[in-house]
Amino acid sequence: xxxxxxxxxxxxxxFGGRFVPETLMNALIELEQEYNRYAEDxxxxxxxxxxxxxxxxxxxxxxxxxxxxxxxxxxKIYLKREDLNHTGAHKINNAIAQGVLAKRMGKTKVxxxxxxxxxxxxxxxxxxxxxxxxxxxMGEEDTKRQQLNVFRMKMLGAExxxxxxxxxxxxxxxxxxxxxxxxxxxxxxxxxxxxxGPHPYPMMVRNFQRIIGDETRRQILESEGRLPSMILAxxxxxxxxxxxxxxxxxxxxxRLIGVEAAxxxxxxxxxxxxxxxxxxxxxxxxxxxxxxxxxxxxxxAHSISAGLDYPGVGPEHSYLKDIERVQYxxxxxxxxxxxxxxxxxxxxxxxxxxxxxxxxxxxKMAPQWTEEDLIVINLSGRGDKDVESIMxxxxxxxx
Amino acid sequence: MNxxxxxxxxLKLHNKTALIPYLTVGDPDPETTLDIIAELESxxxxxxxxxxxxxxxxxxxxxxxxxxxxxxxNKVTIRTCMDIALKARxxxxxxxxxxxxxxxxxxxxxLGTFFEEVLKHDISGLIIPDLxxxxxxxxxxxxxxxxxxxxxxxxxxxxxxxxxxxxxxxxFVYCVSSLGVTGERTDxxxxxxxxxxxxxxxxxxxxxxxxxxxxxxQVARFSKICDGVVVGSAIVRTIESNIPLLDCEETRSQGLSxxxxxxxxxKGAKLAxxx
Numbered sequence: 309x310x311x312x313x314x315x316x317x318x319x320x321x322x323f324g325g326r327f328v329p330e331t332l333m334n335a336l337i338e339l340e341q342e343y344n345r346y347a348e349d350x351x352x353x354x355x356x357x358x359x360x361x362x363x364x365x366x367x368x369x370x371x372x373x374x375x376x377x378x379x380x381x382x383x384k385i386y387l388k389r390e391d392l393n394h395t396g397a398h399k400i401n402n403a404i405a406q407g408v409l410a411k412r413m414g415k416t417k418v419x420x421x422x423x424x425x426x427x428x429x430x431x432x433x434x435x436x437x438x439x440x441x442x443x444x445x446m447g448e449e450d451t452k453r454q455q456l457n458v459f460r461m462k463m464l465g466a467e468x469x470x471x472x473x474x475x476x477x478x479x480x481x482x483x484x485x486x487x488x489x490x491x492x493x494x495x496x497x498x499x500x501x502x503x504x505g506p507h508p509y510p511m512m513v514r515n516f517q518r519i520i521g522d523e524t525r526r527q528i529l530e531s532e533g534r535l536p537s538m539i540l541a542x543x544x545x546x547x548x549x550x551x552x553x554x555x556x557x558x559x560x561x562x563r564l565i566g567v568e569a570a571x572x573x574x575x576x577x578x579x580x581x582x583x584x585x586x587x588x589x590x591x592x593x594x595x596x597x598x599x600x601x602x603x604x605x606x607x608x609a610h611s612i613s614a615g616l617d618y619p620g621v622g623p624e625h626s627y628l629k630d631i632e633r634v635q636y637x638x639x640x641x642x643x644x645x646x647x648x649x650x651x652x653x654x655x656x657x658x659x660x661x662x663x664x665x666x667x668x669x670x671x672k673m674a675p676q677w678t679e680e681d682l683i684v685i686n687l688s689g690r691g692d693k694d695v696e697s698i699m700x701x702x703x704x705x706x707x
Numbered sequence: 708m709n710x711x712x713x714x715x716x717x718l719k720l721h722n723k724t725a726l727i728p729y730l731t732v733g734d735p736d737p738e739t740t741l742d743i744i745a746e747l748e749s750x751x752x753x754x755x756x757x758x759x760x761x762x763x764x765x766x767x768x769x770x771x772x773x774x775x776x777x778x779x780x781n782k783v784t785i786r787t788c789m790d791i792a793l794k795a796r797x798x799x800x801x802x803x804x805x806x807x808x809x810x811x812x813x814x815x816x817x818l819g820t821f822f823e824e825v826l827k828h829d830i831s832g833l834i835i836p837d838l839x840x841x842x843x844x845x846x847x848x849x850x851x852x853x854x855x856x857x858x859x860x861x862x863x864x865x866x867x868x869x870x871x872x873x874x875x876x877x878x879f880v881y882c883v884s885s886l887g888v889t890g891e892r893t894d895x896x897x898x899x900x901x902x903x904x905x906x907x908x909x910x911x912x913x914x915x916x917x918x919x920x921x922x923x924x925q926v927a928r929f930s931k932i933c934d935g936v937v938v939g940s941a942i943v944r945t946i947e948s949n950i951p952l953l954d955c956e957e958t959r960s961q962g963l964s965x966x967x968x969x970x971x972x973x974k975g976a977k978l979a980x981x982x
Contacts, residue, residue, distance in 0.1 A: 327837045329766045331862035491887035590811045603784040604815035605762040
């Protein structure tokens with residue numbers, strides 16, 4: 309039942325839907341129809357599968373992190389190595405699929421929003437690959453913090469548009485991308501980067517990311533002959549987590565943990581803990597949990613991890629929280645950094661700050677685990693992009 | 708009878724088009740908003756849209772975004788906006804007020820409370836730009852019960868949706884002139900006239916046009932084919948450029964009359980070309 313959602317109105321329970329200006333409604337309906345048509349099209353599926361394999365390097369390994377496991381205690385811990393994808397994170401799975409869909413729909417221009425730049429780089433990459441014109445909206449603050457990614461996108465031929473409205477970060481980049489789309493809806497495809505936004509995006513992005521969970525399921529059965537007892541994944545908007553969790557939703561013996569950013573602490577004003585501290589509301593086109601004040605004004609989020617620094621969360625996650633199928637836990641900047649360092653030292657893998665949140669939750673829970681426990685952590689991206697911000701945070705010291 | 712219906716009926720008798728200015732409440736501050744409302748009324752406004760400032764105004768261009776940011780700095784909330792409507796009424800305004808708000812502030816107030824307050828504050832209509840017809844059934848039912856008009860928007864991209872949207876329209880229908888967000892522009896959707904004719908065909912209620920209309924000439928052009936013309940960003944920009952005057956005791960009335968003159972000029976250009 310849980311895997312049958314969304315319903316025809318794009319709802320996951322009360323969450324989801326389509327709360328956008330009328331100008332966009334027909335574009336979203338057309339997108340939904342075209343997506344539904346191509347989702348059944350063998351040729352379309354084959355093209356995406358080909359690119360994921362030959363271009364992005366899938367499947368990604370499910371790696372037994374032996375030294376990390378031993379350091380934490382008794383359980384066996386596997387890492388799903390999404391960091392080994394081309395461009396360094398799971399974002400490319402979705403960008404390839406939406407890019408191919410855009411092309412099939414006859415669109416020649418794509419736009420995207422980006423926070424730290426991962427989704428922007430993924431979209432710029434796919435646009436170059438498929439010969440599409442690409443504009444990336446990025447908060448002005450983020451363009452300063454992530455100059456290398458800005459340059460990377462430009463090298464790939466994309467135009468980066470700094471957004472100067474609001475808090476000049478990811479949420480404003482999303483607003484501006486939607487505004488641009490309203491003005492150019494007739495020839496432009498919006499490559500949305502997370503499992504958020506108006507229907508059909510949350511469903512479409514989940515289905516383009518479920519390859520993470522599908523592979524994990526097959527791989528763990530191959531190597532261990534049984535399903536994991538627990539899976540952890542970081543949640544900002546929630547695309548890597550929903551892609552990982554979705555194929556396991558009906559397996560009630562598999563505990564699913566989404567890890568969100570507590571920034572400087574959920575008791576402070578500086579966090580992005582939408583599930584822990586948020587309330588239900590409408591934001592960027594759908595009903596979901598949201599950080600907001602009592603009058604419905606959206607509040608700014610804070611996290612050391614730009615990918616988790618977002619005041620909303622996907623509607624399907626909101627639903628999975630309410631039905632208690634997924635448990636959501638907050639992790640602070642400091643805890644994430646410590647876990648990041650631990651993985652560097654025990655495994656020689658520098659994880660993205662986003663992924664480090666899931667690692668930190670594992671560190672927290674490890675004392676309760678026994679030999680019977682079989683853990684999977686979604687290592688959603690690599691940490692090269694974060695080296696500068698970690699240096700800034702620690703003042704150049706390694707922890 | 709709803710004040711909006713009354714206004715359109717009276718205008719129709721005189722073969723006139725409604726001028727519908729928009730302002731963001733609390734820009735630059737709530738007291739000035741009240742004075743601006745009085746100024747707009749004496750300059751010939753027929754209906755006023757009271758914009759609720761919002762942190763994430765998806766349908767708005769840079770001018771209204773900036774106004775929103777200024778108002779939010781003044782801690783203006785949806786309740787402030789309703790209070791302004793009532794205060795303007797107490798000061799003698801006869802105009803219908805439309806609350807222009809994104810959906811989330813309404814949702815957080817709770818629909819029950821929201822409609823109680825709308826009635827208490829003598830607000831005649833609602834425009835919720837991020838609430839398409841598919842998501843609005845509960846609000847529509849409650850609005851109908853309260854005798855308040857939920858003004859639907861139709862866009863040049865609405866095509867076959869126009870009939871559905873208009874089948875339940877009350878008050879008037881708001882036609883979006885162009886693909887895009889609010890803000891002044893020189894070019895409208897290339898097929899705007901044909902689009903307006905289509906809307907007219909389906910509509911049992913008056914039709915108004917908005918998004919990007921900023922000059923007397925444009926008002927005059929659309930007055931020939933529409934029952935109402937909404938002017939938003941151009942007024943908000945005029946308010947913005949007069950903030951230094953409005954902020955200073957000695958020059959305040961000068962600032963207000965600049966705004967009044969701008970609106971009178973829009974109205975004047977329209978009067979000259981009455982249908």
